[in-house]
Amino acid sequence: MTEPAPDMVNHPAHYNASPSGVEVIDVVEHLNFCRGSAVKYILRAAHKGAEVEDLKKARWCLDREIQRLEGGT
Incomplete structure (x- = not known):
């Protein structure tokens, strides 16, 4: 018996490979775009095959958020 293909x-x-089992969307939907994206990339980095690229x-994203907070463009 074969297992069903994952829903990509x-x-x-x-999406929920964190040891906590929490799905990333449940965390990042409470953050602004740049902060949420940074968290998303960090939590998924080790599970997508491009860890350094995702970091x-x-x-x-964090640099852009810092720039925004400091009043940059």
Whole structure:
């Protein structure tokens, strides 16, 4: 018996791969875009095959949020 294919649109495995089992959307929907994106990239980084790239994306989002808070463009 084969297992059903994962639903890569609504529930990919990396969406709740955190040891807590919490789905990322349940956390990030309470944050603004840049902060939520940074958290998303950090929590999923080790599970998508491009860990360093995702951590760099998180850093980019955080830098943009810091720039916004400091009054930059």
